[in-house]
Amino acid sequence: xxxxxxxxxTQAPRTxxxxxxxxxxxxxxxxxxxxxxIDRIALHERSGAIALRQLAKSNRKLFEPSLVFGTLDHVLxxxxxxxxxxxxxxxxxxxxxxxxxxxxxxxxxFDIDDPRQGITHVTFAEQGVALPGLTxxxxxxxxxxxxxxxxxxxxxxxxxxxxxxxxxTLNLVRPKTMRVTIDGHIGTGASAKDIVLALIGQVGVxxxxxxxxxxxxxxxxxxxxxxxxxxxxxAVEFGAWSAIVAPDASTFAYVKGLPYAxxxxxxxxxxxxxxxxxxxxxxxxxxxxxxxxxxxxxxxSWGTNPGQVASVTGTVPDLAAIADPVARAAAKASLDYxxxxxxxxxxxxxxDAVFIGSCTNARLADLRSAAAILKGxxxxxxxxxxxxxxxxxxxxxxxxxxxxxxIFLDAGFEWRxxxxxxxxxxxxxxxxxxxxxxxxxxxNFENRQGPGIRTHIMSPATAAASSLAGALADPRxxxx
Amino acid sequence: MxxxxxxxxxxxxxxxxxxxxxxxxxxxxxxxxxxxETDVSRFLFREWRFTDDGHERPDFVLNQTGRRDAVFMVAxxxxxxxxxxxxAPWALRDFGIRCIVAPSFxxxxxxxxxxxxxxxxxxxxxxxxxxxxxxxKDATMTMTLDLSKQVLETSGGSRFLFTMPSGVKTMLMEGxxxxxxxxxxxxxxxxxxxxxxxxxxWVYVGNSSG
Numbered sequence: 001x002x003x004x005x006x007x008x009x010t011q012a013p014r015t016x017x018x019x020x021x022x023x024x025x026x027x028x029x030x031x032x033x034x035x036x037x038i039d040r041i042a043l044h045e046r047s048g049a050i051a052l053r054q055l056a057k058s059n060r061k062l063f064e065p066s067l068v069f070g071t072l073d074h075v076l077x078x079x080x081x082x083x084x085x086x087x088x089x090x091x092x093x094x095x096x097x098x099x100x101x102x103x104x105x106x107x108x109x110f111d112i113d114d115p116r117q118g119i120t121h122v123t124f125a126e127q128g129v130a131l132p133g134l135t136x137x138x139x140x141x142x143x144x145x146x147x148x149x150x151x152x153x154x155x156x157x158x159x160x161x162x163x164x165x166x167x168x169t170l171n172l173v174r175p176k177t178m179r180v181t182i183d184g185h186i187g188t189g190a191s192a193k194d195i196v197l198a199l200i201g202q203v204g205v206x207x208x209x210x211x212x213x214x215x216x217x218x219x220x221x222x223x224x225x226x227x228x229x230x231x232x233x234x235a236v237e238f239g240a241w242s243a244i245v246a247p248d249a250s251t252f253a254y255v256k257g258l259p260y261a262x263x264x265x266x267x268x269x270x271x272x273x274x275x276x277x278x279x280x281x282x283x284x285x286x287x288x289x290x291x292x293x294x295x296x297x298x299x300x301s302w303g304t305n306p307g308q309v310a311s312v313t314g315t316v317p318d319l320a321a322i323a324d325p326v327a328r329a330a331a332k333a334s335l336d337y338x339x340x341x342x343x344x345x346x347x348x349x350x351x352d353a354v355f356i357g358s359c360t361n362a363r364l365a366d367l368r369s370a371a372a373i374l375k376g377x378x379x380x381x382x383x384x385x386x387x388x389x390x391x392x393x394x395x396x397x398x399x400x401x402x403x404x405x406x407i408f409l410d411a412g413f414e415w416r417x418x419x420x421x422x423x424x425x426x427x428x429x430x431x432x433x434x435x436x437x438x439x440x441x442x443x444n445f446e447n448r449q450g451p452g453i454r455t456h457i458m459s460p461a462t463a464a465a466s467s468l469a470g471a472l473a474d475p476r477x478x479x480x
Numbered sequence: 481m482x483x484x485x486x487x488x489x490x491x492x493x494x495x496x497x498x499x500x501x502x503x504x505x506x507x508x509x510x511x512x513x514x515x516x517e518t519d520v521s522r523f524l525f526r527e528w529r530f531t532d533d534g535h536e537r538p539d540f541v542l543n544q545t546g547r548r549d550a551v552f553m554v555a556x557x558x559x560x561x562x563x564x565x566x567x568a569p570w571a572l573r574d575f576g577i578r579c580i581v582a583p584s585f586x587x588x589x590x591x592x593x594x595x596x597x598x599x600x601x602x603x604x605x606x607x608x609x610x611x612x613x614x615x616x617k618d619a620t621m622t623m624t625l626d627l628s629k630q631v632l633e634t635s636g637g638s639r640f641l642f643t644m645p646s647g648v649k650t651m652l653m654e655g656x657x658x659x660x661x662x663x664x665x666x667x668x669x670x671x672x673x674x675x676x677x678x679x680x681x682w683v684y685v686g687n688s689s690g
Contacts, residue, residue, distance in 0.1 A: 026672045027665060031647035035665065037672055039683050047565070049515050060659065063669070066684070089512035097515045134683065141564040141588055157566035157592035159658075167662045169669055173645055175587075205500055206558045209584050239558065241587045262682035270682040305500050326556055326605070330499045424563075425509040443562060445504045447527050 013280035015177050016246050017212045020152045020277075024135050026169055033173045038164045039134040040067055040151075043107070044120050045098040046074035047139035051161040052101035062105050063168040069129050070102045071110040073119045077427045078389050078419040084112065087428025105165075116259075118392020118418045121145035121359040125229060126394055128258030132247035132274045137164050141236050142359045142442065148229030149255065150247030150277055152212075155236065175241045176286035178211035179279075182219040184294030189476035191369065192227035193361060193440070193459035195219065196234040197299040197309045199291055204327075205307040208240030211287060214279060215245045219293050225254040226365040233360045234442050237306040246278040300346050300472055301444045301457045303334030308444075312462060312474045316344045337446050338454050339436075346472050349456075352435040353385040354467040355449070356413070356460050358423040361440035362391030366460040367399050370440075371407040373464035373478050379412040380470025384432055386413045389421040411467070424448050438466040483597030485655035489578050489625040491551030493615040493634075494541050501555055502562035503589060507571045509563075520567055521574035542575070546619030553580045554612045557605065560589025569596045579625050581632065581640075583608050594648040597655060599627060601642050614638060627653055 014022070026035040043051065048070055055062070062068060075091040076082065084095050095112075102109040110116040116127055121142055124130045132150035137143065139161040146153035156170070164170055182195060200207070213235050215228070223231065228245045235243030245251075252271065255261050262270045298312040308331065310317070316335065319342050322328040335341065340349070356362070356370050367390065379386050388408045390396035396418055399405055405415045420426030423441040430450025431437055437455050440463050444455040456472060465475035511523035529540050536543045542550065553572070559582040560568060569592045572580070578598055583605040585593075593600040603611070614634055615621055622635045627649060632640040651658060662669075677684055 026669055029647065031645065031650070033645070033647045035662065035669075037669070037676070053515055058659075064673070090514045093515055131682070139564055139566070141562065155564040155588050157564055157569075157588060157595065159566060159595035160591060163659050163662065166659045167666075167669060168673070169662060171647070171658065171662060173647070205561065206584055209558070209587065239561065239584075239587065260685070262685055266682045266685060270680075273680065305502075326499050333498070424504065430510075443502075443504070445502045445562060447508060448504045451527065451532065 013282040015283045015285060016214055016244060016277060016279045017152065017177055020133060021174055029171065033171055035169045036135065036172050038137055038168055038170060040129060040136040041161065041164050042120050042124055042136060042138035043068065043070040044074050044140060045072045045094045047158050047161065049094045049098035049101065051139060051158045051165065052105055053097055055162050055165055056101060060166045062165050065106040068107040068165065069124065070098065070107055071117055071120055071123055072112055073420045074426055076112065076419045078416040078421040080417060082417055088425065091428055115393050118394065119359045119362065119420055121233065122363060122391035122395065125149055126392055128255060128261035131255060131261060132251055133277050137161065137170065142233050144235050144243045145229045145233040145359055147232035147242060147244035148225055150244060150251050152242060152244060154242035175212045176210055178208060178213045178287040178289065179285040180213055180215050180289045180291065181217040182215065182291045182293055183217045184219055184292045186219060186293050187295045187297050189298050189461060190296050191459045191461065192223050192230040194296055194299045195293050196231050197301065198293065198296055200234065200238045200307045201309040202291065203238050203289060205238055205305050207238040208235060211240055213240040213243040215243060220245055224365060225250055226363040230360055234306065237442055247274055298459060298462045298475055300462060302338065302340060302346060303331060304337050304444055304446050306442065306444060306457060308334055310346060312347055314346060316340045316342055316346065318342045347474055349472045350382065351438045351466055351471055352383065353431050353437045354383060354463055355387055355422050355437055355439040355441065356463050357389030357421050358441040359391065360442045361460050362389060362395065364395050364398050366440065367404050370460035370464040371404045373461055373475055374411040375407050377411055377468050379467040382470040383467055384435065386467055387416060387422060388413045389416040390418045393418045422449055438463045438472065483655040486578055486597050486599060486652045487627055489551055491622055492546060492549055493552040493554060493621060493623050494547045494550035495554045495612040495615040496541050497556055497612045499556040500558045500561055503560055503565050503568040504562055506568040507565055513567065519574045520571045524571035524575045544619065549576060551576055551578050552623050553577050554608060554615055555580065555582045556608065557583045559585050561586035564588040566592045569593050569598055573598055581608060581611060594651055597652060599625065599652055603640055603642055607640050611640065
């Protein structure tokens with residue numbers, strides 16, 4: 001132990017990311033890139049089916065099947081009474097190929113009827129598959145969500161997944177480091193979602209390209225682990241390679257007792273290591289961003305990328321005020337698609353549909369937040385479709401135990417089984433053509449929720465308030 | 481899997497001068513793609529390329545004379561942002577695009593390109609705009625990529641130098657089977673794992689409770 005401490009003291013101060021890279025480095029290659037050890041590989045049926053099938057076709061075996069976990073979320077139907085049949089063309093094939101290949105490969109699969117089934121980034125946190133300090137990859141861009149637990153998690157493609165499965169490593173050039181320090185106490189009615197929307201609005205959708213982001217500051221410490229996962233979930237929306245929050249007492253309390261978390265002596269050994277998972281004083285980041293969120297209110301996107309956001313009390317921007325010509329052209333195209341005009345107030349824009357769900361905002365705390373607004377109320381008559389999709393089967397069970405499902409059903413929402421659902425084309429469903437949707441998801445891209453769909457992303461509280469008003473609305477104005 | 485090596489490339493250029501072209505636009509999630517499908521080019525830019533009933537939209541660049549056989553694409557900032565779907569670079573590759581020039585790329589998309597024999601080349605936005613403007617004015621313009629010299633040259637003589645990390649450049653130029661290359665280090669990985677099992681045993685309790 002003394003020797004270890006001496007070595008540590010002689011090293012230059014390191015960032016948390018730097019420590020995790022050093023710890024997982026198998027080799028430094030001739031070109032300066034690193035072979036990094038991967039602790040967990042998460043698979044879902046959309047990309048996982050192809051990765052496992054291609055690996056099998058090339059006659060390669062998994063390096064360590066016990067470190068690989070699968071779940072169903074993308075293709076799977078979320079309507080009550082679901083089966084392997086799904087509205088996605090070839091969807092059933094994906095589910096069955098994935099199930100068969102997972103069994104042949106000897107990996108654990110949270111299948112359709114498994115109580116652990118859920119959205120990858122939700123269930124693998126709840127089950128303790130993701131843990132502080134672990135490297136974790138998944139062929140899904142929102143894998144960084146698990147950084148909220150202090151894991152170094154990032155999204156990859158199918159080829160990189162195959163590489164991970166076959167070698168338990170990835171060959172990578174170390175990204176630059178970026179610290180985003182967020183201080184201040186957010187206002188009533190605001191949440192982690194509003195923090196990250198405001199942040200992306202400030203740094204822009206390319207603000208983190210090429211960087212691994214550490215979130216720090218008092219506002220981050222104040223967030224629950226669920227809130228930290230919401231924050232990390234959307235780091236990819238400003239281009240970050242990955243995002244992390246250093247694990248602390250809240251993290252350890254969350255992780256302790258989870259099904260795949262260590263227990264007994266193994267827990268003590270893990271804690272000895274995890275307690276050092278923080279950036280050293282004096283460590284230098286390639287980039288620093290500071291955000292004060294004191295009294296921050298709810299935010300809503302007005303455009304077709306997640307950086308095009310404003311306060312719920314704000315207006316669609318004046319195009320002439322956007323200095324950068326590329327950003328101005330993008331804003332013009334966004335407004336044409338969204339059917340909004342410069343200077344128009346966001347509050348009061350009529351909506352047709354509401355979606356509460358996704359890896360961003362479908363955890364128990366999110367559902368509680370929406371239910372608190374909806375309790376004893378009903379959605380506006382003009383709303384054509386209103387859906388709540390729990391992030392995991394376990395979230396669904398807990399929400400039902402608390403009676404949240406009754407609140408949603410009484411208000412006029414559908415109460416679904418867990419999955420990705422209408423965040424995109426999940427389960428093969430889309431909103432009615434051209435509908436304007438209040439959505440708790442992460443992407444407001446053109447056509448993502450269906451052809452011509454106009455998506456406004458926001459928090460669960462703001463989506464709930466908007467469902468009552470039948471228009472974009474400020475949750476602070478819903479009187480308790 | 482090995483890719484066709486990419487050392488030099490000459491052909492037409494398709495300018496698509498928008499920022500933040502996401503992978504949902506490149507490969508919509510509604511695409512009816514089977515698990516084992518090998519040519520997914522028909523899904524490329526589906527919503528922008530075709531009407532709902534499958535007719536070509538004549539104003540979309542890849543439907544225009546001289547652009548249908550483009551091997552280069554030029555776009556603005558953050559090309560390939562969003563979803564990790566590797567079907568996006570597959571659709572571009574299957575269509576025939578082997579090189580994309582932009583001021584920046586979505587990081588997962590960029591990594592996916594290298595693994596699928598597509599060169600994602602970063603130039604300053606000013607140079608990208610110049611190149612896009614040249615291609616826009618002259619549909620017959622061709623361009624040549626020389627990866628070893630790290631240069632792009634148009635048929636009109638405009639030259640653009642770029643840099644690319646040596647590891648991924650080699651991957652493109654040799655069409656390497658990267659899994660095979662890494663597995664030559666199997667002993668090193670196994671040694672790392674043996675040591676790791678004793679220093680971080682909790683990592684390996686994984687499936688014992690499942």
